[in-house]
Amino acid sequence: MIECKKLSKRYRSHFALSNLDCTIRENTITGVIGRNGAGKTTFMKLVAGYLKKTNGELRVMEENPFTSLKVSANTIFIDDQMSLPTSLNLGELLDSFAMFYPKWNGSLANELMVYFQLPQKSYVQNLSKGMRSTFQAIIGFAARCPLTIYDEPTTGMDSAVRKDFYRALLKDYLAFPRTILLSSHHLEEIENLLEEVLIIHNQQAFLHMSVSELKESVVAVKGDKLAVDHFVAMHGKLAYHEMVPGTVMAIVKVHNHVRRDDFPELTFTNLTANEAFIYLTDSQEGGIDRVFERSQLV
Amino acid sequence: MKFHEDSDVPIYVQVAEWLENEILRGQFEPDDKMYSQYQLADLFTINPATAGKGLSILFDHDILYKKRGLGMFVTSYARDVILQKRKSEKLTALVNEIVDEAERLEVPFDELIDMLKRAKMKNTGERQK
Numbered sequence: 006m007i008e009c010k011k012l013s014k015r016y017r018s019h020f021a022l023s024n025l026d027c028t029i030r031e032n033t034i035t036g037v038i039g040r041n042g043a044g045k046t047t048f049m050k051l052v053a054g055y056l057k058k059t060n061g062e063l064r065v066m067e068e069n070p071f072t073s074l075k076v077s078a079n080t081i082f083i084d085d086q087m088s089l090p091t092s093l094n095l096g097e098l099l100d101s102f103a104m105f106y107p108k109w110n111g112s113l114a115n116e117l118m119v120y121f122q123l124p125q126k127s128y129v130q131n132l133s134k135g136m137r138s139t140f141q142a143i144i145g146f147a148a149r150c151p152l153t154i155y156d157e158p159t160t161g162m163d164s165a166v167r168k169d170f171y172r173a174l175l176k177d178y179l180a181f182p183r184t185i186l187l188s189s190h191h192l193e194e195i196e197n198l199l200e201e202v203l204i205i206h207n208q209q210a211f212l213h214m215s216v217s218e219l220k221e222s223v224v225a226v227k228g229d230k231l232a233v234d235h236f237v238a239m240h241g242k243l244a245y246h247e248m249v250p251g252t253v254m255a256i257v258k259v260h261n262h263v264r265r266d267d268f269p270e271l272t273f274t275n276l277t278a279n280e281a282f283i284y285l286t287d288s289q290e291g292g293i294d295r296v297f298e299r300s301q302l303v
Numbered sequence: 304m305k306f307h308e309d310s311d312v313p314i315y316v317q318v319a320e321w322l323e324n325e326i327l328r329g330q331f332e333p334d335d336k337m338y339s340q341y342q343l344a345d346l347f348t349i350n351p352a353t354a355g356k357g358l359s360i361l362f363d364h365d366i367l368y369k370k371r372g373l374g375m376f377v378t379s380y381a382r383d384v385i386l387q388k389r390k391s392e393k394l395t396a397l398v399n400e401i402v403d404e405a406e407r408l409e410v411p412f413d414e415l416i417d418m419l420k421r422a423k424m425k426n427t428g429e430r431q432k
Binding site: 217 | 313314315341344345347348349350351352353
């Protein structure tokens with residue numbers, strides 16, 4: 006569905022995306038995860054055809070999305086800057102969306118409006134942040150586009166509505182399979198919905214794998230300093246902390262499958278997908294604490 | 304069922320274990336049609352690919368078989384396979400743990416056997432009530 010090779014996007018002198026490689030298969034749900042400013046939104050806007058690439062290759066539905074009518078007719082991009090006319094009420098907005106999207110599911114849209122208590126007669130400019138996000142999510146479901154992109158769709162939604170949103174997303178996907186890109190800062194909330202995660206870090210595709218592979222790729226080990234050091238040397242060190250003299254805890258990126266029984270002197274603990282992601286993308290050793298330590302030395 | 308999201312066990316393994324328990328509980332008889340990956344996805348709000356991975360674990364262990372275009376079905380010996388598997392995996396691990404802990408606490412082996420017998424008697428007693 007989506008193929009990128011060395012895809013780059015530059016804003017003036019600043020690269021928002023550089024040499025990104027990835028392939029996203031049709032009818033999968035992919036989570037696009039990354040720290041602030043990593044390039045998630047730029048990537049998704051390029052895919053949707055909103056931005057023109059600077060370099061590299063990008064094929065969406067086998068076409069260049071920036072100049073393709075096919076891509077534009079079959080794609081919907083939902084984000085909090087979506088411009089919706091303020092002169093039409095919500096019901097009229099839904100009617101006009103129906104004209105643009107041939108597979109528009111009007112009855113689902115109306116049922117969801119009732120469920121989320123959005124009156125057809127109100128206007129977008131009068132909605133709260135969370136209600137506006139909910140309204141836009143409804144548009145995303147009802148449009149039934151073969152490529153549906155949500156850029157942080159749950160901004161402002163309360164936790165009950167977020168839960169309903171995720172459930173609705175999955176149910177709608179089961180009924181009408183399509184390719185979905187979903188970015189979020191709450192990996193723990195969406196991980197079970199995803200077939201794969203695409204981690205964008207430092208303007209590149211850093212990892213692209215299933216959630217369970219992500220969890221297995223990082224592990225916490227605790228034990229005697231010598232034993233831990235020996236283990237760390239075979240893999241990649243992400244964090245290291247001497248708890249008491251002689252006893253060390255390390256966060257390790259494992260390069261190959263580890264048979265834990267082979268290391269009886271070490272205690273292994275699994276991390277959540279979100280913790281694994283944070284350690285993998287943490288470029289500042291020592292984290293925020295180090296900044297404060299340094300500033301006090303001055 | 305609720306999944307333990309921060310458990311060390313991946314969701315697809317938890318799905319497989321839940322299905323095994325359903326078979327042990329008698330919810331599925333031999334040659335009954337198993338849930339599809341889409342039904343499981345809807346049931347637990349998980350990606351259908353994850354649910355599919357859970358089903359293929361059972362298929363690999365001969366607990367399920369495939370009928371072309373119809374889905375997965377329970378084999379006639381599914382129960383035995385599950386019981387055998389649980390015995391060799393879970394029970395063995397538990398027994399090892401008990402023996403280790405007994406050694407740490409310096410409990411003599413005979414006393415450990417007595418403890419096991421007492422636990423068994425307690426269970427039988429409760430069942431008869």
